[in-house]
Structures are given as C-alpha cells and as structure tokens.
Amino acid sequence: xxxxxxxxxxxxxxxxxxxxxxxxxxxxxxxxxxxxxxxxxxxxxxxxxxxxxxxxxxxxxxxxxxxxxxxxxxxxxxxxxxxxxxxxxxxxxxxxxxxxxxxxxxxxxxxxxxxxxxxxxxxxxxxxxxxxxxxxxxxxxxxxxxxxxxxxxxxxxxxxxxxxxxxxxxxxxxxxxxxxxxxxxxxxxxxxxxxxxxxxxxxxxxxxxxxxxxxxxxxxxxxxxxxxxxxxxxxxxxxxxxxxxxxxxxxxxxxxxxxxxxxxxxxxxxxxxxxxxxxxxxxxxxxxxxxxxxxxxxxxxxxxxxxxxxxxxxxxxxxxxxxxxxxxxxxxxxxxxxxxxxxxxxxxxxxxxxxxxxxxxxxxxxxxxxxxxxxxxxxxxxxxxxxxxxxxxxxxxxxxxxxxxxxxxxxxxxxxxxxxxxxxxxxxxxxxxxxxxxxxxxxxxxxxxxxxxxxxxxxxxxxxxxxxxxxxxxxxxxxxxxxxxxxxxxxxxxx
Numbered sequence: 132x133x134x135x136x137x138x139x140x141x142x143x144x145x146x147x148x149x150x151x152x153x154x155x156x157x158x159x160x161x162x163x164x165x166x167x168x169x170x171x172x173x174x175x176x177x178x179x180x181x182x183x184x185x186x187x188x189x190x191x192x193x194x195x196x197x198x199x200x201x202x203x204x205x206x207x208x209x210x211x212x213x214x215x216x217x218x219x220x221x222x223x224x225x226x227x228x229x230x231x232x233x234x235x236x237x238x239x240x241x242x243x244x245x246x247x248x249x250x251x252x253x254x255x256x257x258x259x260x261x262x263x264x265x266x267x268x269x270x271x272x273x274x275x276x277x278x279x280x281x282x283x284x285x286x287x288x289x290x291x292x293x294x295x296x297x298x299x300x301x302x303x304x305x306x307x308x309x310x311x312x313x314x315x316x317x318x319x320x321x322x323x324x325x326x327x328x329x330x331x332x333x334x335x336x337x338x339x340x341x342x343x344x345x346x347x348x349x350x351x352x353x354x355x356x357x358x359x360x361x362x363x364x365x366x367x368x369x370x371x372x373x374x375x376x377x378x379x380x381x382x383x384x385x386x387x388x389x390x391x392x393x394x395x396x397x398x399x400x401x402x403x404x405x406x407x408x409x410x411x412x413x414x415x416x417x418x419x420x421x422x423x424x425x426x427x428x429x430x431x432x433x434x435x436x437x438x439x440x441x442x443x444x445x446x447x448x449x450x451x452x453x454x455x456x457x458x459x460x461x462x463x464x465x466x467x468x469x470x471x472x473x474x475x476x477x478x479x480x481x482x483x484x485x486x487x488x489x490x491x492x493x494x495x496x497x498x499x500x501x502x503x504x505x506x507x508x509x510x511x512x513x514x515x516x517x518x519x520x521x522x523x524x525x526x527x528x529x530x531x532x533x534x535x536x537x538x539x540x541x542x543x544x545x546x547x548x549x550x551x552x553x554x555x556x557x558x559x560x561x562x563x564x565x566x567x568x569x570x571x572x573x574x575x576x577x578x579x580x581x582x583x584x585x586x587x588x589x590x591x592x593x594x595x596x597x598x599x600x601x602x603x604x605x606x607x608x609x610x611x612x613x614x615x616x617x618x619x620x621x622x623x624x625x626x
Contacts, residue, residue, distance in 0.1 A: 167241075167249055168321035170234045171256070175323045177227040178260055179377050179473045180392035185218035187396040189267070189591065191405060194558030197588055198551065198565050199410035199573055201456075217594030219267055219559075223260060224276065231257045232277030245317040248329060251306040252316055255336045256324075258299045258306075259375075259475060262343060265295050266563045267591045269621035270608045272601075273298070286601050289608030292622040293350075300343055300358050307336040307365050323377050324475075334373050337365040338481050345484050346567055348491065349626045356492045363488065363495055368478040371513045375475040390469040393556055397461045407454040410573065415552065418535050421527040425514050426555060427454045460517035461556075472516050474557055479513060482506030483550045487568075490542045500537045503546055507532060510553035544570050566624050588617035589624060 180186040193216055195201040231253060238250040265271050273295045275287035310333035318327040325331040344358035368374070379391045397405060407427050415423050461471055485495040486502035495502060511528050514521040537545060547570035554561040565573070566589060575587045592615050597605045609615045 164237055167234060167238060167253075168318050170230060170237075171253065171318055172321045172323060174227055174231050174234065174253075174256060174260075175377060176388035177222075177230070178256070178263075178475075179388065181222045181226050181388055185222045186392035189216055189219040190393070190558040191396045193588075193591065194562045195556075196408075198558065198561040199408040200555055200558065200561060202406050202408045216591035217596065219591065220264065220271075220594050221596060223264055224272070227260050228264075229277040229279070231260060233281065236281055243317065245315060247309055248312075248314045248316045249318065251309040251336075252318065252322070252327075252329075252332050254302050254306045255310075255332060255339065258302055258336075258339060261295065262299060262339065263559055265292050265621075266346070267559055268593060269590055269619070270612045271295070272604070286604055288604050289611075291611060296343060296347065296623070300340060303336045303340040303343075304361060304365075307333050307340070310336060311365075324375050331373055334366055334368050335375050335476065337362045338367040338373075338375075338476055340365070341367055341481065341484050341488075342476065345487065346563065346623045349567065350623045352491075356494075359484075359488050359492070360494060363485065367485070368476075368481045371478050371509055371516075374477045374513060374516070376472045376477075376516070377475075378472050379470045391471045391473050393473060394461050394469050394471050397456045405455055407456070410571075411552070411555075412454060414548070414571065419531070420552070421523050421531060422511060422514065422552070425460070425517075425521045425523060426457055428457045460514075460521050474513075476560075477509070477513055477553065479506050479510035479553045480550060480560070482509055483546050483553070486546045487543065490546070499539065499542055499546075503537050503542075503549070504532055506546070506553070507549055510549065543568065547571070583617055586618055589620055590617065592617060592619075 191201065234253050235250065235257060238246050238253060241249075243249070261271070261273060261276075265273070269292050270289045271292075272287035273290040275282075275284045278284040278287065310329045314329070316322070316327040316329055316332075320326055325335070341359055341362035344355045344362060347355040347358070379394075380389045412423070412427070482502050483506040486499050486506060488494040489497045489499045489502060508528050511523040511531070514523060547564065547568040550564050550568075551561055551571055554564065565571070573587060575583070575585055579585050579587065593605060593609075612621065613619060
C-alpha cells in the first residue's frame with residue numbers, strides 16, 4: 132500500500148514540471164490534486180530519508196561519529212572534512228519540503244470539515260522537517276522554500292535561524308490549539324506517525340516546542356523558559372505510547388523510503404566498518420547498562436556482555452572483538468530487519484528535558500529526580516518497539532537506577548548524558564543536544580588537530596550545489612551567519 136501511495140505522490144511531484152503545456156495536459160474529468168492523505172504518507176516517509184545513502188553519510192558517518200556513538204573504520208577522518216554533508220539538505224528540499232509546502236497550500240483553501248485539523252497536523256510535520264534542517268545547517272531557506280512552482284520563487288532567500296525558530300514555535304503553538312479543539316482528522320492509517328490521533332499530535336506539537344525551547348538556553352534563557360512553560364502547560368508526551376516514529380516495510384526490494392534508512396546503512400557497513408565507539412561503550416559498561424546487549428553486538432553475532440570491547444574514537448585498529456549495531460534490531464549480515472522503527476522524538480527525551488527545565492527554572496513540578504528516573508525508565512522500555520529481543524525488564528531497570536543513583540549536584544551532566552544514550556540512532560538530535568548542553572564531555576579524535584583546530588565540528592556545511600543553484604542568496608547567508616565551515620556556530624550555539 133505504501134509503495135502505491137509513493138508512486139502516486141511521485142506522479143504528483145513530476146506533474147508540476149509541465150514546461151507550459153498545462154492546457155494540453157489537463158483532463159477536465161480528473162482531479163488536479165492528489166488526496167491530502169496520499170501526500171502526507173509520502174512526506175512522512177521522506178522525512179526519515181529518501182534513500183539510505185543520504186542517511187549513511189550525514190547521520191551514520193558524520194553525526195553519529197561526531198557525538199562518538201560510532202566509529203566508522205573506513206572513515207577515520209571523514210567527519211572532520213567538509214564533504215558529503217550535503218545529502219540531508221538536498222534530499223529534504225527536493226522532496227519533502229516542496230511537497231509539505233504544496234500540501235499546506237492545498238489545505239488552506241480546502242472546504243473539507245476536517246481541513247483545519249488536517250492542516251494543523253501538516254504544519255507540525257513541517258516544523259519537524261525544518262527544525263532538523265536548520266539544526267544541521269543554521270540559516271536555511273524557510274519562508275520562501277518550496278515555492279518554485281507555487282509562486283515562481285526559484286532563488287529562495289535564507290532566513291536567519293532566530294527568525295525560523297520564532298516562526299516554528301508560533302506555528303506549533305497555534306497548531307496545538309487547533310488539535311485540542313476535538314475536530315477529527317481525515318488521515319487515518321495514511322498518517323504513519325499517529326494514525327490521525329489528534330491528541331497525540333497535540334502532545335507531539337508541544338513536545339517539539341519544548342525541544343526548540345531548550346535549544347535556546349544559551350542564547351536567550353528568558354525566551355527558552357517562556358516557551359518551555361507554554362509547552363509543558365499545553366501538554367507534552369506522557370508515555371511511550373506517544374512516541375513519534377515511522378514504521379517501515381520488511382522488504383529489501385529497494386533502498387528507497389519503504390525501508391528503514393538506518394537499517395540499510397548499518398546493513399551495508401556494519402559487518403566490517405561501522406563500530407560502536409569506545410566512548411559510548413565504556414560509559415555504558417561501567418554502569419552495567421542492560422541496553423548494551425540490546426543495542427550492540429560483536430561482528431560475529433556474539434552479544435555476550437563481556438565481549439563488548441568497542442573501539443576508541445582515536446584507535447584505527449581493526450578486529451572482530453569490536454562491537455557494532457545489533458543485527459537483531461537494526462539489521463546486518465544474517466538477520467536484516469528492514470521494518471525497524473525510525474524515531475523522531477521519544478517520551479524519554481521529553482522526560483529528560485522536563486528534568487532540565489526543573490533544574491533551570493523550577494518547572495514541571497520541580498521534581499528533577501522523578502523526571503530523570505522516568506526518562507531512564509522510558510529510554511530502556513521504548514526499545515521493546517524494536518521487538519521482543521529488545522525488551523528490558525522492570526527488574527533490570529530498577530537495578531540500574533539503584534546502582535547508579537541520581538546526584539543532584541551533577542544533575543545537568545547526568546540528565547544530558549542519559550539523553551545522549553537515549554538518542555542513539557538519531558545522530559542529529561544527539562549532536563544538537565550535545566552542542567546545546569555540553570554533555571557528554573567529548574575528546575576530539577587525534578585527526579582533528581590537523582583538520583579542525585582540534586575541535587569537534589559544530590554543523591554541516593551547505594552543499595556545493597547551492598553555489599550553482601542559488602549563489603546570490605547563499606552568499607548572503609554565509610555572510611549573515613558568519614561563515615560556512617564545520618566550526619561555524621549557528622544562532623543558538625553561540626556561547
């Protein structure tokens with residue numbers, strides 16, 4: 132079914148490129164627009180990635196290595212070079228952005244009784260898409276993005292990240308209000324995140340609002356507190372049943388959006404190249420973390436805890452003792468799981484943000500430890516969505532919390548280190564929260580001394596294609612942002 136919807140969406144996408152033959156091609160007996168549900172399915176699948184190659188390069192090779200979740204043995208210095216960081220930008224703007232903008236415009240003029248609710252859902256999805264892009268690159272096309280066909284804007288301006296954030300926050304606020312009014316959505320099962328459940332979409336809108344609010348703590352603490360307060364009072368995720376994720380098809384027929392792009396990435400590289408960084412492995416092993424045997428496995432498939440040696444981010448040695456992503460939940464040689472879920476935001480992340488909001492501003496009931504424990508518990512329990520082999524028991528969780536007690540004097544450190552573990556697989560979120568919080572305290576790889584002044588990168592550079600396609604606007608963006616390097620700091624990462 133998904134593949135049929137995708138084919139229809141592709142027809143929709145290419146139908147806009149008519150080169151002036153509109154009158155000849157229009158059939159008066161056929162609709163000129165696809166159904167919004169079909170478009171939403173397409174958009175949601177492509178939000179996760181149009182191909183595994185893009186996910187491999189920007190997420191697995193760059194971002195998951197930047198935060199030292201992984202160490203790709205074939206790309207020891209790859210993440211410190213300004214190359215192959217363009218895929219996220221190019222695939223999202225060419226596929227997801229233009230279609231979500233098109234759907235938004237379609238719903239604005241719809242007379243359907245569910246149009247306003249459907250539009251609110253699309254706008255939350257749109258914020259998810261653009262928030263990922265701006266968090267990766269900084270200033271990006273936003274207000275004029277995706278309007279080449281609709282308004283003839285071929286060279287969209289790059290909006291400042293500060294302006295993008297304010298608009299995204301306001302969009303989430305207004306959308307959450309509409310979603311709380313009780314009018315149902317028409318999407319149903321075509322909505323791959325929440326099957327049209329407006330209450331879950333409302334919680335997601337507020338949870339995204341909380342994420343964006345926390346991003347701003349270094350640059351505008353007052354605004355961060357204000358928006359965090361709105362998000363919490365509006366109602367964020369309250370259990371793992373509220374997690375925003377996409378479930379894929381169990382098929383290896385193609386590398387497109389029908390299968391989990393993270394699985395495809397690990398499948399293509401994990402047996403020999405993608406290894407778990409010693410930074411992450413040592414952190415988890417010293418705490419006797421039960422997630423080790425769920426998330427990781429050795430190259431030969433042995434998941435015995437004692438054999439999980441990992442690989443130091445500075446160590447170029449090879450060997451089968453080094454751990455890799457677990458073949459049983461992500462996919463790999465011998466046991467490929469193409470329908471593994473891909474997570475955009477989890478309840479665990481929300482609880483950790485509530486814990487930090489309690490530390491910083493006394494929000495969320497001011498019970499820091501309770502939110503911290505709820506976050507750790509949720510982070511272990513949500514892994515069961517990968518399947519029965521990923522279940523961690525209540526007994527194991529209780530033992531972990533007892534053996535690793537919460538220390539109020541180290542609250543921010545403990546909260547954000549756990550956030551780092553909980554977002555394994557979502558390199559962009561791990562990377563963004565590490566930059567924002569400063570935790571964990573990572574040591575750059577040796578090669579950084581030569582390539583990035585001994586520092587871990589802070590962003591992805593703009594793609595070279597923009598220098599050809601939109602050179603004037605790109606030049607303005609680079610000047611207003613203060614550069615286009617791996618170490619260029621975006622608006623919310625200034626301090």
